[in-house]
Ligand code: HEM
């Protein structure tokens with residue numbers, strides 16, 4: 001091969017080597033599957049975002065504004081269900097994990113490409129069933145489906161339960177696929193101690209997915225059984241125990257918050273290195289703390305049940321165990337900061353999102369420790385304080401990392417650059433809008449405004465107006481991002497193979513990569529993000 | 541496991557025999573045995589043994605070192621965690637909502653009457 005043409009744009013890429021619709025729908029290429037997931041989860045984000053705006057508009061005034069109370073119950077349920085189950089859980093692993101994990105390992109494919117394709121369709125089927133349930137008659141249980149209300153509510157809870165159940169299978173399959181890929185398809189030179197930290201994060205997430213998701217599936221089926229066949233498992237009037245539902249639900253759903261956050265942390269690690277031009281500070285500690293979080297995350301589910309009638313003894317244990325998670329999170333935060341310290345910081349758009357991430361995660365995590373204190377939680381439970389806590393930490397981290405990843409890997413995925421100036425404006429709008437939306441909610445909660453209520457005393461109005469104003473800023477920021485990204489697909493500057501000068505292994509492939517990722521199998525002869533070497537020698 | 545790697549038909553028949561014996565033991569325990577507090581743990585122990593036998597030999601997990609060394613213990617750990625912590629919580633709960641207060645605990649009444657619907661004769665709210 002003539003070296004001077006290496007990396008030229010004439011090479012076929014995964015995007016243009018076949019262009020029929022059929023070649024996309026039946027593809028087994030992890031990169032195309034990642035792109036399909038990206039489109040699906042962004043659609044979910046949009047849908048959930050529309051519901052969010054409806055909620056915030058309703059809360060502009062103390063009384064009824066644009067909808068009735070029953071509609072309000074359905075809208076917050078739809079918002080939560082869509083955002084949690086359709087967006088936050090699959091977003092980073094299924095879209096970006098699929099796209100970059102094999103590239104980072106130097107693999108041609110994931111271990112089970114057909115299963116990977118199946119996971120797209122399973123996700124789509126589950127999402128379709130969920131959306132069908134929403135359109136049919138909605139559900140008014142909240143995203144947590146608490147019994148005994150969810151077993152008696154006259155709304156369409158059953159199709160939504162089954163939809164979420166089906167999506168769970170997609171999650172499990174994706175997790176298994178990533179675990180197997182990491183074990184079996186690493187390129188020569190890729191020792192366990194060289195695996196990029198994004199891969200470690202996805203790997204840890206996959207373990208949680210495989211271990212915990214079956215419990216969710218089981219409890220959803222039990223609720224559906226109780227609704228359809230009247231089996232008395234959770235309903236106390238039939239001899240059941242409603243707190244048992246909460247145990248089983250949170251045994252999955254607390255670790256599930258780490259299913260959302262760990263991949264986000266993985267993205268942040270990659271981006272911090274690339275834009276500080278330094279290898280990560282404390283590689284081993286970051287990898288190990290991923291597993292610390294994954295493990296301890298399984299011991300803390302009871303902190304959601306402090307006021308459920310759970311035993312005081314149980315609450316005490318769960319409260320203390322919850323606080324352990326904060327230690328592992330702090331390890332990561334200190335390591336990111338230490339990586340930036342003394343680095344040659346290049347404040348590009350992805351790094352802006354990282355700064356937003358670090359602030360929101362720290363703030364949200366500290367309020368987490370506060371609500372894990374049983375005595376304080378009695379005051380805050382089911383108020384807007386909790387809403388603010390979990391939006392800060394969950395939405396703050398997943399959304400920031402999702403946007404960081406989208407901008408960081410955009411040139412890799414589509415071979416185009418986005419307009420930097422516009423993107424910085426959007427990033428600042430999003431971060432600022434986010435803080436304006438959710439900071440007032442801490443105050444609202446502390447003043448005693450319950451979550452999931454559609455009316456409130458008029459002294460609380462100004463904080464609600466502030467929150468809605470922030471949400472509008474957020475919506476504006478998203479609109480902007482959507483516009484310039486779609487614009488860049490066609491008119492953006494053609495990106496060089498490695499526009500950021502990153503030393504991440506995924507940049508060893510062309511941008512966008514060829515159909516088989518690498519022309520010749522890469523050999524990884526240095527640590528990931530080793531900035532002491534000159535630029536990656538050539539694109540494989 | 542002593543029968544490691546056993547492949548012949550007689551091995552399977554032998555295991556099947558053990559399963560039958562264990563089933564009979566469960567039945568005897570339920571009808572004749574008077575183990576009191578111990579009957580539940582013993583019955584669960586037998587069930588667990590049977591599960592392990594089926595998984596190891598009929599599902600061939602015994603031939604999969606990865607499954608035997610990692611997947612099995614990890615699953616057992618997490619199952620123990622879920623069941624253990626939930627049980628500990630349920631056993632240490634103060635039953636504020638119990639219709640007839642903490643004095644009349646399970647042994648007196650059959651479990652099926654524990655939370656009778658409001659208005660039924662077995663349910664007395666606030667005495
Ligand atoms: C890593 C990120 C975390 C995420 C994504 C997260 C997410 C959530 C979510 C979604 C809820 C609300 C669930 C609901 O009722 O709808 C919640 C509540 C709670 N979180 Fe976190 N959390 C995180 C970290 C922490 C930490 C580190 C702690 C403790 C040290 C903590 C303690 C709590 C407690 C005690 C509640 C329940 C409060 C209540 O409902 O009264 N969280 N969290």
Ligand SMILES: [Cu+2]
Nearest residue numbers: 254301303304
């Ligand atoms: Cu939790």
